[in-house]
Amino acid sequence: MAVKSFVALLILGISMTNARHVKVNADKSPKFCNGLDCPEFTVLKQTDEYDIRAYEQSAWVSTEILGMDFDKAGEEAFGRLFAYISGANEAKEKVPMTAPVITRVIPGAGPACESNFTISFFVPFKFQSNTPKPTADNVFLSSIEKHEAYVRSFPGYANQDKYLKEAEALGQALLNTTTPYRQDFFYTAGYDAPFKPFNRHNEVWFFAEE
Incomplete structure (x- = not known):
């Protein structure tokens, strides 16, 4: 995976001036969540x-x-x-689809090295405190613990090269x-089903260092 040039760009950074506090929660999800449960953020x-x-x-x-x-x-x-989410869990319960589908990317050490991809679905709010265990x-x-992230959004269909x-x-x-942010990984986030042709929303996340 061609990530070497990306890793070189992950240096310290962020200015916290001109802050604008907008709360997004279960009762006020962004339009790009398509009416699905999404992680809460401010x-x-x-x-x-970026945001x-x-x-x-x-x-x-x-x-x-x-x-x-x-x-x-x-x-x-x-x-x-x-x-x-279709029922392959100990409760044999169907779990509603959510947004986004995220991927944590830990880049390989070089162009010919494997990267580590951790792909995740957000757990719906009603299951957040009592999540059925996978079988x-x-x-x-x-x-994912409470954190700050630097988020860049972009439209269209996303793939490896675009991310x-x-x-x-x-x-x-x-x-x-x-202000420092994590240099050892980054996240991608996709919010739309493959068959949605217009108004697609994708993101890249850099996590702030604590």
């Missing part, structure tokens, strides 16, 4: 290039794949996670900032 700042968001702690169901192809990993992982060995429950391009653009936008 918008702290908006610029032309700064503060996210609440959240529960997810996840699967992990080692490989060099982001798109292939996503297809395989989606099948595993879709089986879970498949390669699917597991996970959580890397947008991650590079986010890195460039943060070059001259001064």
